[in-house]
Amino acid sequence: MAGKKKTLFVSDIHLGAGKKWDWFDPEIEGPKLIKFFEYVTARQSKRKDIKEIVLLGDVFDLWVCPHDKEPHTFDQIIDTHADIIGVIKKMSDTVRTIYVNGNHDYQVTEEDINRAFDGKVMHIGNRYQRGNILAIHGHEYALFNRPDPKNGGPRLRLPLGYYITRLHTTLGKKRGAKAGLIFQIIDESFQVMGPEKLPESVLDALKDTVEMITDENTGEKYNVKDFTMGHICADQEFGVVRDRYGNLYDDWKKSVGFWKSTQMIMCELNHLGGIADQLCRDGINIVVMGHSHDTKMDKDWIPKNRIYANCGFWCGFGEEDKKEDNAHFVQTDGRKVELYSLRNGQAKKEKTLEL
Ligand SMILES: [Mn+2]
Incomplete structure (x- = not known):
């Protein structure tokens, strides 16, 4: 294998409990998502170039439910999407799979993840860091989405x-x-x-x-x-x-x-790039996030030489024009950061930035 191994990031899948209001539609996005995890598994057995894959938050959605209906549980999501859970488990046999909390799934515990994936997926909390790479979901910097012990x-x-x-x-x-x-x-x-x-x-x-x-x-x-x-x-x-x-x-x-606190309002309007600048200290110069549902690749020299990438999202969210545009993942070897789209199970490189 030539070159350093890559870490893959995917976020904002928003798996629900099979309700009509779910953001993730198993008929539209289900097959694409399954093909993605199969692609990762097949690629690893052929090229062995993947270090690990990070599920970067909002993979599960415990929030989307009308205000007057009974909220679903984590176990109901797992039961609803047994096929998707199955391909993730299969992938985790060959690719180390890591789970990071988002806001729509901030209450998902290590115990939940162990139970759902038979202990094959590692729950690491809110923050992934390896060398110069830092990945967070991004909600902790948004005024309305930061879990807050003062409330409840x-x-x-x-x-x-x-x-x-x-x-x-x-x-x-x-x-x-x-x-x-x-x-x-x-x-x-x-x-x-x-x-x-x-x-x-x-x-x-x-x-x-x-x-x-x-x-x-x-x-x-x-x-x-x-x-x-x-x-x-x-x-x-x-x-x-x-x-x-x-x-x-x-x-x-x-x-x-x-x-x-003003910046926390700007983050609520999905301006997460400034946060990426602040997180680039102590040797970190690659920051990957999700949350904004907006695929993004951005390199800055001022104030720092850094790359910020956003994984986008995997669910329709009712935006007709985005349905074909939402199967993305980010990968990096710690120097090069690449944004890929996935169409019909084929990965296509959309953009590359290098430190
Ligand atoms: Mn989010």
Whole structure:
């Protein structure tokens, strides 16, 4: 084998529990995903050029569920996608497979991963680091998505984004709710109300939007009173949730300062490149993330010689125009970073950057 072995990264698959509102559609994305894991397995037995593969967060989705429906469990996701779990297990026989938490699956534990994959997949928490390569999902730097022990206690640590996702899903009915709507609401609320009032104005705007549509079961307009929490905890009143996150920005401003807390809002609007700059210290100069659902490759010389790559996403998310555009992975040997697309089981190099 010529050259150094490559580490592969894939993120934001968003496997759900087989509901119509899931972002991952087994019929559309299932075959592509299975072909990808088969490609990795076949490539390793032929070329033996893979060091390991990192599942970089939001592989499982425990958030996407209408606010008034019972949330599904991790085990329900595993049962729903037995075929996909099976090919990952097969892959992990020949390629070391590592799991990193995202926000939609931040509560997935080492025990869960061991149970689902018969101990063949390694759960390493929030951060992957090997030499000069650092990979994180990216949500920890976004104001609404960072799990926060102040909210719901140390066990739940529910970020505001959880409730935003629940209301957004109610709007979608099928997986048709546009991701762009959330950005529009955050952007407009930010401009009109400023950062201090952002959490409650985003929640209020979403509640108002949900209450304009009709509940297909009752035929009546929605009245958002509670979040149904099922196995997670007791149901939660909208007003209590709204109050709980009221000081989100101010609290962070007090603890991390104005600039960083403002940057946490920018990260909410998917500007993660600045975070990549900050993470490049102590010898790190390659940063890989997911979360933004936006494949990206970016090399900077100022302030540092560094490469930032984003894995994009593997689910449709209701964006018609992105359906053919969403099967991507990133690979790196620690010097060269490559973005690949996958079509009909064939990997195609889309972009290369070198340090
Ligand atoms: Mn995410």
